[in-house]
Amino acid sequence: NAGVTQTPKFRVLKTGQSMTLLCAQDMNHEYMYWYRQDPGMGLRLIHYSVGEGTTAKGEVPDGYNVSRLKKQNFLLGLESAAPSQTSVYFCASSYSPGQGTDTQYFGPGTRLTVL
Amino acid sequence: DAKTTQPPSMDCAEGRAANLPCNHSTISGNEYVYWYRQIHSQGPQYIIHGLKNNETNEMASLIITEDRKSSTLILPHATLRDTAVYYCIVRVLYNAGNNRKLIWGLGTSLAVNP
Numbered sequence: 001n002a003g004v005t006q007t008p009k010f011r012v013l014k015t016g017q018s019m020t021l022l023c024a025q026d027m028n029h030e031y032m033y034w035y036r037q038d039p040g041m042g043l044r045l046i047h048y049s050v051g052e053g054t055t056a057k058g059e060v061p062d063g064y065n066v067s068r069l070k071k072q073n074f075l076l077g078l079e080s081a082a083p084s085q086t087s088v089y090f091c092a093s094s095y096s097p098g099q100g101t102d103t104q105y106f107g108p109g110t111r112l113t114v115l
Numbered sequence: 116d117a118k119t120t121q122p123p124s125m126d127c128a129e130g131r132a133a134n135l136p137c138n139h140s141t142i143s144g145n146e147y148v149y150w151y152r153q154i155h156s157q158g159p160q161y162i163i164h165g166l167k168n169n170e171t172n173e174m175a176s177l178i179i180t181e182d183r184k185s186s187t188l189i190l191p192h193a194t195l196r197d198t199a200v201y202y203c204i205v206r207v208l209y210n211a212g213n214n215r216k217l218i219w220g221l222g223t224s225l226a227v228n229p
Contacts, residue, residue, distance in 0.1 A: 042202070042220050090159070092158075106159045
């Protein structure tokens with residue numbers, strides 16, 4: 001049971017390049033999330049998904065797209081990277097039993113630098 | 116959205132109890148309090164959560180005041196490996212309760228000293 005894994009761990013991009021970050025979970029969780037973490041700021045939600053085939057915007061969605069084609073995978077795409085997207089990206093997942101509590105389990109993070 | 120307020124940093128001696136306070140004075144009745152920690156830029160790790168009753172698990176205890184406007188996370192016997200940033204978070208409901216999100220603050224940087 002690997003939990004939540006993220007690929008890649010590190011990446012350096014040039015402005016305007018595109019890339020996709022992959023998140024995978026093996027806990028059969030319904031909900032998945034993408035966050036970014038910047039120095040001096042708390043985690044901010046980019047996009048999230050409440051189930052296979054669904055996605056929704058979080059607090060800071062601009063410049064990112066996501067897809068949830070399979071329940072276990074949640075992809076975060078940057079179509080045209082900008083230096084402002086330099087950050088550490090965390091993926092998380094949670095089981096969502098109706099309106100009850102939902103503890104989020106996080107991956108190890110992806111450190112992205114955009115030059 | 117409910118917000119939380121935590122001291123930016125705290126120190127604790129190894130083997131002693133670490134008591135981390137959190138204020139969430141605008142919390143609503145159906146909003147849970149969660150605690151996570153983040154060790155050296157790793158992914159955040161869940162510790163404990165509660166609604167209005169005190170909670171205890173193998174990692175920590177959570178004490179929530181009766182008016183629910185504040186809480187305290189207690190690490191009973193802190194070790195060097197407990198050095199981390201501790202986040203007190205409120206989980207809020209929106210879209211008529213169909214969705215929910217965690218509101219993250221800056222946390223408390225706990226240093227456990229030998």
